[in-house]
Amino acid sequence: MAETGLFITKTIIVIRHAKSDWTTGAADFDRPLLPRGRKDAFAIGALLEPYDIDLVWCSAAKRTQETWEQACLGGAHAEEVDFRRSFYSAWTNSLISEMTTLDESLSTLALVNHQPTVGDLVDTLAQPSDLATQVAHHFPTSGVAILTYQGLWEELHPGQAILESFTRVRRDKR
Numbered sequence: 001m002a003e004t005g006l007f008i009t010k011t012i013i014v015i016r017h018a019k020s021d022w023t024t025g026a027a028d029f030d031r032p033l034l035p036r037g038r039k040d041a042f043a044i045g046a047l048l049e050p051y052d053i054d055l056v057w058c059s060a061a062k063r064t065q066e067t068w069e070q071a072c073l074g075g076a077h078a079e080e081v082d083f084r085r086s087f088y089s090a091w092t093n094s095l096i097s098e099m100t101t102l103d104e105s106l107s108t109l110a111l112v113n114h115q116p117t118v119g120d121l122v123d124t125l126a127q128p129s130d131l132a133t134q135v136a137h138h139f140p141t142s143g144v145a146i147l148t149y150q151g152l153w154e155e156l157h158p159g160q161a162i163l164e165s166f167t168r169v170r171r172d173k174r
Contacts, residue, residue, distance in 0.1 A: 008104070008107055009107065009148055009149070009150055010106075010107055010108070010109070010148065010149040010150075010151070010153065010156075011051065011107060011108040011109070011146065011147070011148055011149075012099075012108075012109050012110075012111070012125065012146075012147040012148075012149065012161060013048065013051065013053065013108065013109070013110040013111070013144065013145070013146055013147075014110075014111050014113075014118050014121055014122055014144070014145040014147065015044065015067065015071075015110060015111065015112045015113070015118070015143070015144050015145075016113065016114065016115055016118045016139050016140065016141055016142065016143045016144075017033075017037075017041075017059075017061075017063045017064045017066075017067040017112060017113070017114060017141060017142075018033050018034075018036075018037035018038065018040045018041040018044070018063070018066075018067045018070070018141055018142045019033065019034045019036055019037035019040065019141045019142065020032065020033055020034065020037060020063040020141075021033060021034045021037070026062075028061075029060075029061050029062070029088060030061075030062050031061070031062060031063050032062050032063060032066060033063050033066045033067065033070070036171070037063070037066075037067070037141070037142070038066065038070050039171035040141070040142040040169055040170055040171050041066065041067040041068075041069075041070030041071050041074070041142065042070045042071070042073055042074035042171065043074060043142075043169045043170065043171040044067070044070070044071040044074060044076065044142060044144060044169045045070065045071035045072060045073060045074020045075040045076040046074050046075050047144055047167060047169055048071060048075065048076035048110070048144070049074075049075030049076060049077070051076075051108055051110075052077075052107075052108060053076065053077065053078035053079070053108045053109075053110045054078070054079050054080070054105075054106040054107060054108050054109065055078065055079065055080050055081075055082065055102070055106055055108075055109050055110070056068060056078045056080070056081040056082065056109075056110045056111070056112065057082050057084065057087055057095075057098075057109065057110070057111045057112070057113075058081060058082065058083050058084070058087065058111075058112040058113075059083075059084070059085075059087040059088040059090075059112065059113050059114060060083045060084055060085040060087065060088060061088050061114070064087075064088075064112045064113060064114070065083060067112055067142075068081065068112050071112075076110075078110065087111075087113055088114070090113070090117060091117070092117060092120045092121050092124050093124075095111070095117070095121060096121075096124065096125070096156060096157075096158070099153055099156050100153055100154050100155070100156050101153070101154070102153040103153075104152060104153060104154075106153070115139055118139050118143070118145070119135060119136050119137070119138075119139035120136070122135050122136055122139065122145045122147065122163060122166075123135070123136030124158045124159075125147055125149075125156075125158060125159070125160065125161040126147060126159070126161050126162065126163040127159055127160070127161065127162055127163075128159070129163060131163050131166060132163045134166075135163065135166045140168050142168060142169045142170065143166065143167070143168050143169075144166070144167045144168075144169055145163060145165070145166045146163075146164045146165045146166075147161040147162060147163050147164060148161060148162050148164055149161040149162075
């Protein structure tokens with residue numbers, strides 16, 4: 001954990017689930033990943049391996065759960081994972097409101113969710129930049145945005161985070 005003055009740097013990792021399989025006929029909530037999606041999700045794990053994730057908020061939809069499970073096989077790790085059905089249809093403002101209730105001992109939060117929520121969350125939290133605008137308008141599957149924030153969770157407001165990086169994780173070229 002990096003400290004700056006009185007504040008511990010918070011890291012917010014926003015992940016869009018990997019590519020799902022539309023051919024199964026499953027309801028949207030129950031749609032699994034494609035084999036390509038599983039490979040990409042595994043590769044997300046390698047990207048996240050260096051991070052000490054304290055908490056993961058993951059939509060309970062099948063494709064988001066599979067994304068996180070594959071990422072763990074690829075090297076991601078977290079102290080706690082919270083799979084919630086309410087995250088499936090969560091609005092950005094409700095997620096930010098929940099973030100403000102996090103314990104200050106948590107320095108890294110990862111969110112595995114769906115579009116348009118992931119793009120809107122980055123757009124809302126990040127300070128204006130060309131990269132933030134680009135990500136807000138196009139947040140592809142297997143996309144990972146890394147934001148940092150200097151402050152207390154309880155004081156988190158729109159426009160206070162810095163979008164440090166955005167990566168569309170691809171296991172191999174297709």
